[in-house]
Amino acid sequence: MAPKLRDSNADLRELKLVITEVLATALADALSELGIVVASSEIHLERPAHREHGDWSSNVALVISKQAGRKPRDLAVDLVKVLESMPAEQIQTLEVAGPGFVNFHLSNQWLHDVLTDVVSGGESAYARSETGNGQSINLEFVSANPTGPLHAGGGRWGAYGDSLARIFRRCGYETFTEYYVNDRGLQTELFGASLLARRDGAELPEGGYAGEYVVEWALEMPDNVDPVAWGCERALADVQESLASMNVAFDHWASEKALVNSGAMETALEALREGGWVDDHEGATWLRTSTFGDEKDRVLIKSDGEPTYFVPDIAYHTQKFDRGNLVIDVLGADHHGYVPRMSAALQMLGHEASSYEAIIGQNVTLVRDGKEINLSKRTGTMVEVRELIEAVGPDVARFAYLLQSIDTRQTIDIDVLSSQANENPVYYVQYAYARIASVGREAEKRGVTRNPLSEIDPTLLTHERELELLRALSTLPDTIEIAARDRAPHKISTWIRELAAVFHGFYHDCPVLRSDVESDLQQARLWLVESARIGFSIGLDLLGLTAPEEM
RNA sequence: GCCCUCGUAGCUCAGGGGAUAGAGCAUUGGCUUCCGGAGCCAUGAGCGCAGGUUCGAAUCCUGCCGAGGGCGCCA
Numbered sequence: 323m324a325p326k327l328r329d330s331n332a333d334l335r336e337l338k339l340v341i342t343e344v345l346a347t348a349l350a351d352a353l354s355e356l357g358i359v360v361a362s363s364e365i366h367l368e369r370p371a372h373r374e375h376g377d378w379s380s381n382v383a384l385v386i387s388k389q390a391g392r393k394p395r396d397l398a399v400d401l402v403k404v405l406e407s408m409p410a411e412q413i414q415t416l417e418v419a420g421p422g423f424v425n426f427h428l429s430n431q432w433l434h435d436v437l438t439d440v441v442s443g444g445e446s447a448y449a450r451s452e453t454g455n456g457q458s459i460n461l462e463f464v465s466a467n468p469t470g471p472l473h474a475g476g477g478r479w480g481a482y483g484d485s486l487a488r489i490f491r492r493c494g495y496e497t498f499t500e501y502y503v504n505d506r507g508l509q510t511e512l513f514g515a516s517l518l519a520r521r522d523g524a525e526l527p528e529g530g531y532a533g534e535y536v537v538e539w540a541l542e543m544p545d546n547v548d549p550v551a552w553g554c555e556r557a558l559a560d561v562q563e564s565l566a567s568m569n570v571a572f573d574h575w576a577s578e579k580a581l582v583n584s585g586a587m588e589t590a591l592e593a594l595r596e597g598g599w600v601d602d603h604e605g606a607t608w609l610r611t612s613t614f615g616d617e618k619d620r621v622l623i624k625s626d627g628e629p630t631y632f633v634p635d636i637a638y639h640t641q642k643f644d645r646g647n648l649v650i651d652v653l654g655a656d657h658h659g660y661v662p663r664m665s666a667a668l669q670m671l672g673h674e675a676s677s678y679e680a681i682i683g684q685n686v687t688l689v690r691d692g693k694e695i696n697l698s699k700r701t702g703t704m705v706e707v708r709e710l711i712e713a714v715g716p717d718v719a720r721f722a723y724l725l726q727s728i729d730t731r732q733t734i735d736i737d738v739l740s741s742q743a744n745e746n747p748v749y750y751v752q753y754a755y756a757r758i759a760s761v762g763r764e765a766e767k768r769g770v771t772r773n774p775l776s777e778i779d780p781t782l783l784t785h786e787r788e789l790e791l792l793r794a795l796s797t798l799p800d801t802i803e804i805a806a807r808d809r810a811p812h813k814i815s816t817w818i819r820e821l822a823a824v825f826h827g828f829y830h831d832c833p834v835l836r837s838d839v840e841s842d843l844q845q846a847r848l849w850l851v852e853s854a855r856i857g858f859s860i861g862l863d864l865l866g867l868t869a870p871e872e873m
Numbered sequence: 874g875c876c877c878u879c880g881u882a883g884c885u886c887a888g889g890g891g892a893u894a895g896a897g898c899a900u901u902g903g904c905u906u907c908c909g910g911a912g913c914c915a916u917g918a919g920c921g922c923a924g925g926u927u928c929g930a931a932u933c934c935u936g937c938c939g940a941g942g943g944c945g946c947c948a
Contacts, residue, residue: 385928621945656942657942684878729879754912765908830912831913
């Protein structure tokens with residue numbers, strides 16, 4: 323019986339690499355040779371953290387030792403004996419190490435095959451996965467109220483959501499991105515009233531918007547317009563401009579006002595009533611969300627007859643299923659309590675619990691002049707994302723957002739970011755790309771051209787720096803799939819920094835165009851550089867960063 | 874009080890069952906021949922605390938401590 327490899331392993335692109343298939347098969351055969359039946363799902367074939375532990379490693383012996391009633395190392399030794407008796411040309415040496423790992427040291431051929439994979443696949447096909455095949459995702463993010471410029475905290479959701487969408491798409495998910503524009507309701511009315519007050523030199527309304535931008539925009543506002551509608555449009559245009567400058571794009575800007583005018587609220591309410599989920603008491607209308615695990619029931623229609631924000635939100639989320647089977651909201655931590663009620667409402671309307679997902683991102687702390695800034699509408703303090711972008715440039719800003727996990731609180735100190743902009747890791751990565759472009763320019767200058775791939779000899783790539791580069795490239799397919807699975811674009815950031823590190827090492831130690839480099843080796847290295855370029859290009863694109871030819 | 878997230882090097886963060894826990898910044902010291910030194914090499918220092926599960930825990934579970942957020946007929 324063949325060992326069952328861990329499910330997540332089976333999902334991984336690794337298994338599509340011939341080498342893992344070879345190893346898994348060999349392991350399975352060796353086990354049955356020894357008469358060992360394995361039913362554990364804990365068996366892995368993994369990439370060891372340390373080079374001395376080989377190219378691949380399996381923990382089989384450790385996992386099955388108890389049920390086999392034997393010591394792990396003894397088991398591993400037997401396993402290795404059997405494996406050694408089987409023909410597997412890629413396996414160079416086998417060893418038992420540590421508590422009982424079976425380590426596979428492979429010939430360099432598998433890495434040389436990576437070069438061919440990358441180059442023949444190219445930017446469009448290498449590390450493109452089909453795990454999402456046939457599934458569609460509707461991804462909503464940012465959705466800041468159109469009552470002012472986007473602040474630097476909102477930029478995090480923009481960078482995150484946009485990159486996640488790119489990752490989803492590369493994994494074969496049809497992905498539709500949306501921004502929900504709350505262009506009606508109390509906040510927009512207060513905002514409109516604030517604009518009017520500023521224009522007329524009157525006193526701000528209670529709870530009005532005191533930001534400096536309100537004063538500026540009030541001056542732009544024509545006389546005969548609805549201040550609410552004009553203000554929302556003005557703010558939205560501002561937000562759109564900021565996001566666009568960060569290379570963040572949306573497929574759809576959903577207007578709450580249009581949604582409400584379409585009667586969608588009534589439709590949603592009616593459906594909920596028909597389902598028997600709605601109660602009227604205490605003068606209000608309630609939704610029994612506690613039935614689906616919410617802390618308590620929620621009000622749909624207030625006792626003053628006005629619907630709460632919850633109603634249009636339900637209607638909106640219902641419609642999103644027209645544009646995706648899996649609906650995902652990216653929310654700030656301050657909205658996490660909102661998730662159970664929305665999930666409840668959608669289940670009442672017949673959607674599977676698993677078809678709605680909320681990604682809760684930790685909020686951003688904004689710091690200026692060494693002091694934490696509370697985003698306050700009353701005092702009008704904020705750090706605009708535009709200000710950040712103007713200070714450090716879109717790539718630095720975007721990479722700063724994408725460097726860390728969305729689960730950790732992030733501090734954006736505009737002073738620190740500005741002063742250390744030139745130390746931002748994005749330059750380390752982009753510099754590597756620029757160096758590659760530079761090699762291309764220099765090659766042209768020297769009249770060196772790349773021969774067809776079929777004519778080069780990749781086995782000449784034996785320098786440890788060259789092999790490291792290929793190893794890094796070989797992990798991209800996995801990395802992308804894991805980034806998609808974990809909704810973690812920062813894993814791409816981590817990967818591309820690693821790629822940059824090994825490329826700079828290669829560049830330092832392995833001259834390509836220098837006159838003392840023998841021509842066959844030069845050809846192989848030229849293609850290696852090309853494969854690195856493809857890797858950078860894919861990674862930078864997923865992160866939404868530019869790939870500069872020169873810096 | 875209840876719920877969510879986090880606590881890793883001096884600082885900012887990766888690593889989220891596997892062997893010796895990694896980067897960047899900061900420190901210190903090296904790298905002059907032709908592809909870009911925004912680079913390369915070396916350098917010290919760390920998993921909040923206490924239990925538990927496991928062959929194996931930074932990783933999973935429980936408790937405690939600490940930080941942030943949430944518990945409206947606000948959005």
